[in-house]
Amino acid sequence: MFNNKELFKTAFKEQLVSRLGKNMDEATPADIYKILGTLIREVIGREWAETNQAYKTQGEKQVYYFSMEFLIGRLLGNNLLNLGMLTTVRDGLRDLGWNLEEIEEQEPDAGLGNGGLGRLAACFMDSLASLGYAGHGCGIRYKYGLFEQKIIDGHQVELPDDWLQKGNVWEERRADKRIEVRFWGRVEISEEDGRTVFHTVDYERVWAVPYDVPIIGYGDLHVNTLRLWSAESAMDPAKMRMEGQRSYHQFLDYNRSVESISEFLYPDDSGYEGKLLRLKQQYFLCSAGLQSVLRTFEKLGLSYHELPHKVAVHINDTHPTLVIPELMRILIDEKGFGWDEAWDVTTRTVSYTNHTLLSEALEKWPVPMVRELLPRVYMIIEEINKRFCGMLLERFPQRQDLVSRMAMIEGDQVKMAHLAIIGSYSVNGVAQLHTELLKNDVMKPFYELYPERFNNKTNGITHRRWLMHANPKLSQLISDSIGTDWIRHPHQLLRLESFKDDPSFQERIMEIKRGNKLRLAAYIQQKQGIAVDPASIFDVQVKRLHGYKRQLMNILHVMHLYNEIKDQPSADRVPRTFIFGAKAAPGYYLAKSIIKLINVVADVVNHDPQINGKLKVLFLENYSVSLAEKIIPAANVSEQISTAGKEASGTGNMKFMMNGALTIGTLDGANVEMHEMLGDDNMFLFGLRSEEVTNYYKFGGYLAREVYNADARIKRVMDQLVSPGPFCCHEQEFGMIYQSILDHNDEFFVLRDFADYAKTQVAVEQAFLNSQSWASKSIANIAHAGYFSSDCTINRYAADIWQIRPVRPLLEV
Structure with missing residues (x-):
């Protein structure tokens, strides 16, 4: 159909009538987009199923890329390009009186990401499918994206990014594959058959319902899956109503708290409630995604000792780090593993990409919050930390300072980057300079302890x-x-x-x-x-x-x-x-x-x-x-x-x-x-080189006011920020910028460069x-x-970190 313009036009008009009850002269651009997306979904449905069957039949190792963001943008044009159908559809629509670019404008940008982290994840999904690797994404189906930005009187104003308002033609809801995720509760410890058993009781249940988006590879028959999880109530409202008015109001409160988990990308975490919601989101992603991965693995009929040979779980930055203690929890509490064998499997399954050198961006969570929200997971984090610190003291008895510098729990904070490094087999930076700074500065003690884990994989774009x-x-x-x-x-x-x-x-x-x-x-x-x-x-x-x-x-x-x-x-x-x-x-x-x-x-x-x-x-x-x-x-x-x-x-x-x-x-x-x-x-x-910047931070020697006083051009523009003139109506308008440079000594060396x-x-x-x-x-x-x-980046990940190889389409086997 999509390889023949006349067949495409005929099929398109038939679909418009059968699905929407409209003729071409009645259709809107939104109608055209909806029918076009539906047709593409139908065309690739068989390839999607056959790709998954090929992965199962051939038993190749599969990668699951966990990320809080997937900035996939619009999919219509990219899907047509990858399917080799772009010219046919463009020409066919033109014959029918429509411009493809205008139709592409009907698709909202998916509100699933913010910046480079999410766009990298999207490019990686494209390359994994195009190169024939068994690689899938695992994220959250946010109802609202970061925000829609409006500029009003020069100011940024944030409006809700309701990108799902008209639905999403690319997704498939898989209610039959829902997963139970548990929060709160308390841990009861008992002895069964000579082993210690942990049971979490009085917990709150949440359903994680997957919405699958096909990721279409270029030119071949590979269609991978981006699985996005949506939080839904695990309580029956009818039953709650029967139990009385108070219980029903409790249900409404519960239902609202559940919906909030997958409602917003990056909720404001300046207060306690916002931080708690972000932590909930992260565990929700990790628990639902990991349980789904393991459910697929179990279909192979193999021992969990074989997990690292068939599954690679990759965490994109620290947000999904809780996959490490969650995998430990499942292996110990549900699969009967001992600590050492569970730790061995976990640390050969999980790999980690670091994306930042900024200390404020290296996530930390308050201990009481983690302990209360995730009691069993916190126990495991605490045990990992205890064993790790004990190992440090045993190996380096004269280096007491290492414990405080490297522990994943310090004071009342859980350091997620430390947990990610300790619990994974590979830690990569995303550019040569970044990786060297990780090894020699930001994460130097970890590099000295685990030099074999650190490697560089410079980012790439599709x-x-x-x-x-x-x-x-x-x-x-x-x-x-x-x-x-x-x-x-x-x-x-x-x-x-x-x-x-x-x-x-x-x-x-x-x-x-x-x-x-x-x-x-x-x-x-x-x-x-x-x-x-x-x-x-x-x-x-x-x-x-x-x-x-x-x-x-x-x-x-x-x-x-x-x-x-x-x-x-x-x-x-x-x-x-x-x-x-x-x-x-x-x-x-x-x-x-x-x-x-x-x-x-x-x-x-x-x-x-x-x-x-x-x-x-x-x-x-x-x-x-x-x-x-x-x-x-x-x-x-x-x-x-x-x-x-x-x-x-x-x-x-x-x-x-x-x-x-x-x-x-x-x-x-x-x-x-x-x-x-x-x-x-x-x-x-x-400008300055990185070593010069580092020296300024370590030893001082930079005074922004000296530069300000020495360069008339700089003094003039800086004064224009706070003095009446073309750019300043009142001195308070840009006083914060002025102060950040001159009173706080220009943290990022704007004047110096x-x-x-x-x-x-x-x-x-x-x-x-x-x-x-x-x-x-x-x-x-x-x-x-x-x-x-x-493509080049993913080939390096595949060979050096994940140890995976391309899977042939089922039709070629």
Whole structure:
């Protein structure tokens, strides 16, 4: 059907009538999207079932990727691309009077993630399926995403992200596979047949109901599963009503508490109730997911001693760390294992990816909270800690300090990163620099104890979504030039190196970039009513708003450029368009103040006639995967300007690189590896190195006020934050930003790197004036981007960590 345009059109019209009772002239764009999604689901249903049967029949080891986030974006276009049906459907819909891009806009971005952590998980799911690995995702089906961001009077306003309001055409509810998850209660200990037995009683039951989303691999018959868990009541309301009014009210309270578990992504944890809800979410995911995994394993009829040979459980950051004590609980309490054999199985089954070097992001939970909510799990954590600390004291009797530094329970806190390292067989960082900092600084004592566990797996992105789907004309040019093998083997993009000095190829690259910029300019005009110059430099910083990512340095530099233009309005300037997109956590007031500053600067710059088109500033609200797909192909310059040593890896840097943008950045995260491949000629580096940052933190020597007093440009923009003028209506408006820099000594070295950043931005402008040289640099970036394909990353995970191999489709067996 999808391989023949006429058959597709016929089937589509029939489905529209049979399912919705409408003819084509009555249909809405939402109707078209719904029928198209339903047709795709029907087409891949057989392959989905056969993939699962192949995994069962061949008995290959399977990976279960546990993550609190899966930022999958929209699935329609990506699924059509992976199925090889994109052209047929686009042409067929056009014949029927519809534009596929318009239909794609009907799909909401799935509210299942926030930033790089969730987008990485989504790229990994795509690569696992496309490479034929038995790899599935395990997450939570949040009713509401992080939030829908609106900018009102320059301020971020958070609205509910009700992404499921119209349902989700891609999911399948599996009520028959529901799992019981238990909270609260108390543990009773008894002796049975000479062994100690633990029973949790008086607990609260919750149903975890799975919703399965098919993850369609590219070009083959592999369809893996993203299983998302929804919390539902395990009590019968009719029975409660019969027991009396008081019990019924108790049921309503219980039901509300249950629904809250899968209601919001990242509930506000500034208070006790919010922290408790987050802990509930994490255990809910871990317990439901792990029980489901083990239920599948049991169908193989093998001893649980074989679990590590058939199952790999991978935890994406510390959020799912409770899989470790939960697996221990199941093995000991339900399968009759002794402690040592349960620990052996657990530590050969679980692997862990660390995603942060920030101490505040390394999760800790209050002991009383864990003990009360999860009494048996806490007992196991306590026993793991006791045995681990005893081992340290036995091996290093002269190093009492190690116990306090490495214990997973210290004071009244449970340290989840310590538990993740101690209870897993592999600990990987996500970029070379990040991994080295883990080994030699943040987790140094653990690396010295378990050097064999630590390894690096630099992040990756799926080139199918971020190049083939987001930038189809560039993708077609690449295939026309080097063939199509790069789609399966992305490292072959290196063959583009031979075209970087070809004037004809350079012109085609620049033409495609111009087309993408025109498309984004039209979107900006439609959304904000602001005309931007497609010939200007599109300088883009889109990512989560955080101090270490230094959006502040970017906007302070824009203020500096504005000041320069105002001082010399007749001077020649290279036109610049600065584009920002970012969400700030609702309780992160400094970040929200920076968003306000960006919007204030944009309003001033864009409405000052003296600027005369030399400078434009845009803040695009509600940054998302689908918006990124519009922005990234249009970018000339990619801002990757985090404080060195703070960004674990980054994946936005890879997406921009793959689409031919040039990076201005610090030697941080994966920028380091980009620089190793590209050299100084093809990216723009500035700023402190990570070792210099570390030395400042350890030994001091940096005074922000000295820099402020020594550089007139910096003093001017900083004073503009709090003095009446174009950017400040009253001195309190941006006082928090001012104080964070000068009174709190500029934690992320914004002022320290400002001068070098401004100098490097001048070099960017000069390079842009030579269009042929710029195009050559852009081609070099695209050519080397294959290294950062998530296909390559997943192959490294498969070989080095999970020990899995591709599974042949059932039809080929």
